Amino acid sequence: MLVGRPQNFLKLTLRIKSDEERPILLQVYWSIPPKREPSAEEQRAHPADVLLDAVRQPETYSHVLERWLDRQDARHDARLRFSSSFAKQQRYDIDRLIGSANMFDIPTSSAVPPDVQVPKELNAAKETCRKIFKQLPQSPERDSVLAALGRVGKSSLKQKIRHRAQFLIEAVGERFPEIIMVTDEAVTCRNHYVHGSAPSFDYSDNFDAVIFLTDTLEFVFAASELIEAGWDVKTWCEIGTTMSHPFARYRVNYAENLRDLKALLGADKGSGVFSRTV
Numbered sequence: 001m002l003v004g005r006p007q008n009f010l011k012l013t014l015r016i017k018s019d020e021e022r023p024i025l026l027q028v029y030w031s032i033p034p035k036r037e038p039s040a041e042e043q044r045a046h047p048a049d050v051l052l053d054a055v056r057q058p059e060t061y062s063h064v065l066e067r068w069l070d071r072q073d074a075r076h077d078a079r080l081r082f083s084s085s086f087a088k089q090q091r092y093d094i095d096r097l098i099g100s101a102n103m104f105d106i107p108t109s110s111a112v113p114p115d116v117q118v119p120k121e122l123n124a125a126k127e128t129c130r131k132i133f134k135q136l137p138q139s140p141e142r143d144s145v146l147a148a149l150g151r152v153g154k155s156s157l158k159q160k161i162r163h164r165a166q167f168l169i170e171a172v173g174e175r176f177p178e179i180i181m182v183t184d185e186a187v188t189c190r191n192h193y194v195h196g197s198a199p200s201f202d203y204s205d206n207f208d209a210v211i212f213l214t215d216t217l218e219f220v221f222a223a224s225e226l227i228e229a230g231w232d233v234k235t236w237c238e239i240g241t242t243m244s245h246p247f248a249r250y251r252v253n254y255a256e257n258l259r260d261l262k263a264l265l266g267a268d269k270g271s272g273v274f275s276r277t278v
Contacts, residue, residue, distance in 0.1 A: 001222050002051045004245035006087045009033045049245040052231060060230070067229040071111075075225070078106035082221050089246070092211045094193050100217035101190040104160045112160040118153045126152045158187045161217070164224040171233050176254055182261065183220060186213035201264050209264055212257045219250050 011027065018024040047053075054061040072079070081103035085096050104112065118126075130149050136142050155163070161183045168176055185200055189210060192199045203210050227233050241248040 001083075001086065001226075003045050004049065004051075004247065005045055005089060006034075008035055044244065046242040046244040048239075049241055049243070049248050051226065051236060051245065051247065060232070064226065064229045064231055068225070071225075071229075075106075075111060078103045078111070078221075079225070081106060082218065086218055086222070086246075092207075092214060094210075097186070097210055097214045097217070098190050098193060100214050100221070101157060101161075101187055103221060104164060104217075105157060112155060112163050115153055116155055116159060123153070157190075158184050161187065161220065165220045167224040167227040168220060168233065171227060172237050175237050175251065178258060178262075179216070179220070182213065182216045182258065185261065185265070186217050189213055206264055209261055212261060215246070215250050219247055222247070 009030065012030060012033075014026045014028055016024050016026060052061050052064060081099055085099050085103070088096055126149050130146065133142055133145050133149070162180055165179055165183055168179065173179075188197070188200050189203060191197045192203065201209070223231075223233060237251065241252065243249045243252055
Protein backbone atom coordinates (compact mmCIF):
# COMPACT_ATOMS: atom_id res chain seq x y z
CA MET A 1 0.00 0.00 0.00
CA LEU A 2 2.73 2.49 0.93
CA VAL A 3 4.88 1.72 -2.11
CA GLY A 4 1.98 1.52 -4.50
CA ARG A 5 2.47 -1.96 -5.93
CA PRO A 6 2.93 -5.58 -4.76
CA GLN A 7 6.32 -6.41 -3.29
CA ASN A 8 8.61 -9.26 -4.24
CA PHE A 9 10.20 -11.54 -1.66
CA LEU A 10 13.97 -11.10 -1.80
CA LYS A 11 14.78 -13.92 0.61
CA LEU A 12 13.18 -16.02 3.33
CA THR A 13 14.95 -17.22 6.46
CA LEU A 14 13.59 -19.62 9.06
CA ARG A 15 14.82 -19.93 12.61
CA ILE A 16 14.13 -23.37 14.05
CA LYS A 17 14.00 -24.35 17.70
CA SER A 18 17.54 -24.29 19.03
CA ASP A 19 19.84 -22.98 21.72
CA GLU A 20 19.30 -19.24 22.19
CA GLU A 21 23.06 -18.67 22.15
CA ARG A 22 23.51 -20.64 18.93
CA PRO A 23 20.41 -20.08 16.80
CA ILE A 24 19.95 -22.31 13.77
CA LEU A 25 18.92 -20.33 10.69
CA LEU A 26 17.83 -21.89 7.43
CA GLN A 27 17.81 -20.13 4.09
CA VAL A 28 14.69 -21.17 2.20
CA TYR A 29 14.93 -21.94 -1.49
CA TRP A 30 11.51 -21.01 -2.88
CA SER A 31 11.18 -22.31 -6.43
CA ILE A 32 7.95 -20.44 -7.28
CA PRO A 33 7.62 -17.47 -4.89
CA PRO A 34 4.82 -14.89 -5.15
CA LYS A 35 5.86 -12.36 -7.75
CA ARG A 36 4.35 -9.13 -8.97
CA GLU A 37 3.80 -8.51 -12.65
CA PRO A 38 5.75 -5.41 -13.79
CA SER A 39 3.78 -5.42 -17.04
CA ALA A 40 0.78 -4.12 -15.10
CA GLU A 41 2.75 -1.14 -13.74
CA GLU A 42 2.95 2.13 -15.60
CA GLN A 43 6.35 3.11 -14.23
CA ARG A 44 8.90 2.13 -11.63
CA ALA A 45 8.02 3.22 -8.10
CA HIS A 46 9.91 6.39 -7.11
CA PRO A 47 11.19 6.72 -3.51
CA ALA A 48 9.69 10.21 -3.25
CA ASP A 49 6.20 8.80 -3.86
CA VAL A 50 6.19 6.34 -0.96
CA LEU A 51 3.29 7.36 1.27
CA LEU A 52 5.32 6.98 4.46
CA ASP A 53 9.13 6.80 4.47
CA ALA A 54 10.40 4.33 7.07
CA VAL A 55 14.00 5.49 6.53
CA ARG A 56 13.59 9.25 6.87
CA GLN A 57 10.54 9.11 9.19
CA PRO A 58 11.22 6.10 11.44
CA GLU A 59 9.30 7.38 14.47
CA THR A 60 6.24 8.33 12.44
CA TYR A 61 6.38 5.05 10.56
CA SER A 62 6.63 3.06 13.79
CA HIS A 63 3.70 4.95 15.30
CA VAL A 64 1.46 4.35 12.26
CA LEU A 65 2.53 0.71 11.99
CA GLU A 66 1.76 0.08 15.66
CA ARG A 67 -1.73 1.53 15.38
CA TRP A 68 -2.27 -0.30 12.09
CA LEU A 69 -1.41 -3.62 13.72
CA ASP A 70 -3.72 -2.88 16.67
CA ARG A 71 -6.66 -3.16 14.25
CA GLN A 72 -5.25 -5.93 12.06
CA ASP A 73 -7.16 -8.83 13.61
CA ALA A 74 -10.51 -7.05 13.39
CA ARG A 75 -9.98 -5.73 9.87
CA HIS A 76 -7.91 -8.49 8.34
CA ASP A 77 -10.58 -9.70 5.90
CA ALA A 78 -11.36 -6.23 4.55
CA ARG A 79 -7.68 -5.36 4.19
CA LEU A 80 -7.04 -8.64 2.41
CA ARG A 81 -9.82 -7.79 -0.04
CA PHE A 82 -8.20 -4.39 -0.62
CA SER A 83 -4.78 -5.95 -1.14
CA SER A 84 -6.14 -8.40 -3.71
CA SER A 85 -7.85 -5.59 -5.59
CA PHE A 86 -4.94 -3.13 -5.40
CA ALA A 87 -2.53 -5.80 -6.63
CA LYS A 88 -4.26 -5.77 -10.01
CA GLN A 89 -2.65 -2.37 -10.66
CA GLN A 90 -3.68 -1.27 -14.17
CA ARG A 91 -6.00 -4.22 -14.80
CA TYR A 92 -9.65 -3.26 -14.28
CA ASP A 93 -12.87 -5.18 -14.62
CA ILE A 94 -16.35 -5.24 -13.12
CA ASP A 95 -15.36 -7.72 -10.40
CA ARG A 96 -12.71 -5.29 -9.15
CA LEU A 97 -15.32 -2.53 -8.77
CA ILE A 98 -17.71 -4.87 -6.96
CA GLY A 99 -14.97 -6.14 -4.66
CA SER A 100 -13.77 -2.60 -3.90
CA ALA A 101 -17.27 -1.62 -2.82
CA ASN A 102 -17.94 -4.79 -0.86
CA MET A 103 -14.79 -4.46 1.27
CA PHE A 104 -16.50 -1.61 3.13
CA ASP A 105 -19.17 -4.11 4.21
CA ILE A 106 -16.60 -6.40 5.83
CA PRO A 107 -15.07 -4.26 8.64
CA THR A 108 -16.37 -4.58 12.18
CA SER A 109 -18.52 -1.94 13.87
CA SER A 110 -15.33 -0.21 14.99
CA ALA A 111 -14.74 0.88 11.39
CA VAL A 112 -18.29 1.71 10.28
CA PRO A 113 -21.46 2.79 12.09
CA PRO A 114 -23.81 -0.20 12.48
CA ASP A 115 -26.96 1.89 12.83
CA VAL A 116 -28.34 5.23 11.72
CA GLN A 117 -30.88 7.52 13.32
CA VAL A 118 -34.41 6.84 12.08
CA PRO A 119 -37.20 9.39 12.59
CA LYS A 120 -39.96 8.21 14.94
CA GLU A 121 -42.56 8.42 12.18
CA LEU A 122 -40.49 6.22 9.88
CA ASN A 123 -39.81 3.70 12.63
CA ALA A 124 -43.53 3.54 13.46
CA ALA A 125 -44.38 2.99 9.80
CA LYS A 126 -41.78 0.22 9.61
CA GLU A 127 -43.29 -1.61 12.58
CA THR A 128 -46.81 -1.26 11.16
CA CYS A 129 -45.71 -2.68 7.82
CA ARG A 130 -43.84 -5.51 9.54
CA LYS A 131 -47.02 -6.58 11.37
CA ILE A 132 -49.04 -6.48 8.15
CA PHE A 133 -46.57 -8.54 6.15
CA LYS A 134 -45.99 -11.06 8.95
CA GLN A 135 -49.69 -11.94 8.79
CA LEU A 136 -49.44 -12.82 5.10
CA PRO A 137 -48.72 -16.36 3.86
CA GLN A 138 -45.04 -17.13 3.51
CA SER A 139 -43.60 -16.42 0.06
CA PRO A 140 -40.33 -15.18 -1.42
CA GLU A 141 -41.91 -11.76 -2.04
CA ARG A 142 -43.20 -11.48 1.55
CA ASP A 143 -39.81 -12.51 2.96
CA SER A 144 -38.05 -10.02 0.70
CA VAL A 145 -40.17 -7.16 2.01
CA LEU A 146 -39.61 -8.24 5.63
CA ALA A 147 -35.88 -8.41 5.01
CA ALA A 148 -35.92 -4.91 3.52
CA LEU A 149 -37.87 -3.62 6.53
CA GLY A 150 -35.31 -5.22 8.81
CA ARG A 151 -32.56 -3.21 7.13
CA VAL A 152 -34.27 0.09 7.87
CA GLY A 153 -32.12 1.79 10.49
CA LYS A 154 -29.02 -0.20 9.56
CA SER A 155 -26.16 1.47 7.75
CA SER A 156 -26.31 1.02 4.00
CA LEU A 157 -23.21 0.49 1.91
CA LYS A 158 -23.29 4.13 0.81
CA GLN A 159 -23.49 5.29 4.43
CA LYS A 160 -20.59 3.06 5.46
CA ILE A 161 -18.37 4.44 2.69
CA ARG A 162 -19.42 8.00 3.54
CA HIS A 163 -18.36 7.35 7.13
CA ARG A 164 -14.89 6.23 6.03
CA ALA A 165 -14.59 9.10 3.54
CA GLN A 166 -15.15 11.52 6.41
CA PHE A 167 -11.55 10.97 7.51
CA LEU A 168 -10.42 12.44 4.19
CA ILE A 169 -12.98 15.22 4.19
CA GLU A 170 -12.00 16.44 7.65
CA ALA A 171 -8.29 16.43 6.81
CA VAL A 172 -8.11 17.49 3.15
CA GLY A 173 -11.67 17.90 1.94
CA GLU A 174 -10.72 20.83 -0.29
CA ARG A 175 -8.40 18.57 -2.30
CA PHE A 176 -11.16 16.07 -3.03
CA PRO A 177 -14.38 18.07 -3.39
CA GLU A 178 -17.66 16.16 -3.80
CA ILE A 179 -15.98 12.87 -3.04
CA ILE A 180 -19.20 11.67 -1.38
CA MET A 181 -20.99 12.12 -4.70
CA VAL A 182 -18.29 10.01 -6.37
CA THR A 183 -18.48 7.20 -3.79
CA ASP A 184 -22.28 7.20 -4.02
CA GLU A 185 -22.02 6.82 -7.79
CA ALA A 186 -19.54 3.98 -7.30
CA VAL A 187 -22.10 2.11 -5.18
CA THR A 188 -24.83 2.86 -7.73
CA CYS A 189 -22.59 1.28 -10.36
CA ARG A 190 -21.91 -1.71 -8.11
CA ASN A 191 -25.64 -2.13 -7.45
CA HIS A 192 -26.32 -2.18 -11.17
CA TYR A 193 -23.98 -5.15 -11.68
CA VAL A 194 -25.03 -6.95 -8.48
CA HIS A 195 -28.78 -6.25 -8.30
CA GLY A 196 -29.62 -5.11 -11.81
CA SER A 197 -30.73 -1.64 -10.67
CA ALA A 198 -30.84 1.25 -13.12
CA PRO A 199 -27.40 2.66 -14.10
CA SER A 200 -26.56 6.35 -13.97
CA PHE A 201 -25.03 6.13 -17.46
CA ASP A 202 -23.87 3.50 -19.89
CA TYR A 203 -20.99 1.90 -18.01
CA SER A 204 -19.84 -0.23 -20.94
CA ASP A 205 -19.47 2.76 -23.28
CA ASN A 206 -17.81 4.83 -20.54
CA PHE A 207 -15.65 2.29 -18.76
CA ASP A 208 -12.98 4.88 -17.95
CA ALA A 209 -15.53 6.37 -15.58
CA VAL A 210 -15.89 2.95 -13.93
CA ILE A 211 -12.11 2.92 -13.47
CA PHE A 212 -12.30 6.31 -11.74
CA LEU A 213 -15.06 5.00 -9.45
CA THR A 214 -12.97 1.92 -8.64
CA ASP A 215 -9.89 4.04 -7.88
CA THR A 216 -12.00 6.23 -5.61
CA LEU A 217 -13.19 3.28 -3.53
CA GLU A 218 -9.67 1.90 -3.16
CA PHE A 219 -8.25 5.32 -2.27
CA VAL A 220 -10.94 6.07 0.33
CA PHE A 221 -10.47 2.67 1.94
CA ALA A 222 -6.68 2.85 2.17
CA ALA A 223 -6.47 6.54 3.08
CA SER A 224 -9.06 6.24 5.85
CA GLU A 225 -7.23 3.25 7.34
CA LEU A 226 -3.88 5.10 7.25
CA ILE A 227 -5.30 8.38 8.56
CA GLU A 228 -6.95 6.53 11.44
CA ALA A 229 -3.53 5.04 12.22
CA GLY A 230 -1.88 8.48 12.28
CA TRP A 231 -0.81 9.13 8.68
CA ASP A 232 -0.41 12.84 7.83
CA VAL A 233 -2.43 13.00 4.63
CA LYS A 234 -2.33 16.81 4.60
CA THR A 235 1.46 16.84 4.27
CA TRP A 236 1.26 14.14 1.58
CA CYS A 237 -1.14 16.27 -0.44
CA GLU A 238 1.26 19.22 -0.40
CA ILE A 239 4.42 17.47 -1.62
CA GLY A 240 5.41 17.06 -5.26
CA THR A 241 5.10 13.75 -7.04
CA THR A 242 6.38 11.82 -10.03
CA MET A 243 2.97 10.07 -10.05
CA SER A 244 4.58 6.63 -9.78
CA HIS A 245 2.13 5.76 -6.97
CA PRO A 246 -1.51 5.11 -7.99
CA PHE A 247 -2.75 7.39 -5.20
CA ALA A 248 -0.54 10.24 -6.40
CA ARG A 249 -2.01 9.91 -9.88
CA TYR A 250 -5.46 9.81 -8.36
CA ARG A 251 -4.76 13.00 -6.40
CA VAL A 252 -3.34 14.90 -9.38
CA ASN A 253 -6.08 13.81 -11.78
CA TYR A 254 -8.99 14.06 -9.36
CA ALA A 255 -10.30 17.47 -10.41
CA GLU A 256 -10.33 16.58 -14.11
CA ASN A 257 -11.88 13.18 -13.53
CA LEU A 258 -14.53 14.69 -11.27
CA ARG A 259 -15.40 17.26 -13.92
CA ASP A 260 -15.71 14.55 -16.58
CA LEU A 261 -17.85 12.37 -14.33
CA LYS A 262 -20.22 15.24 -13.57
CA ALA A 263 -20.46 16.04 -17.28
CA LEU A 264 -21.25 12.40 -17.96
CA LEU A 265 -23.94 12.30 -15.29
CA GLY A 266 -25.49 15.39 -16.80
CA ALA A 267 -25.31 14.12 -20.37
CA ASP A 268 -27.36 11.59 -22.30
CA LYS A 269 -26.49 8.00 -21.50
CA GLY A 270 -23.85 6.55 -23.76
CA SER A 271 -22.46 9.94 -24.83
CA GLY A 272 -18.90 8.82 -24.13
CA VAL A 273 -17.81 12.21 -22.75
CA PHE A 274 -15.50 10.78 -20.09
CA SER A 275 -11.77 10.83 -20.85
CA ARG A 276 -9.36 9.51 -18.24
CA THR A 277 -5.97 11.07 -17.65
CA VAL A 278 -3.12 8.95 -16.30
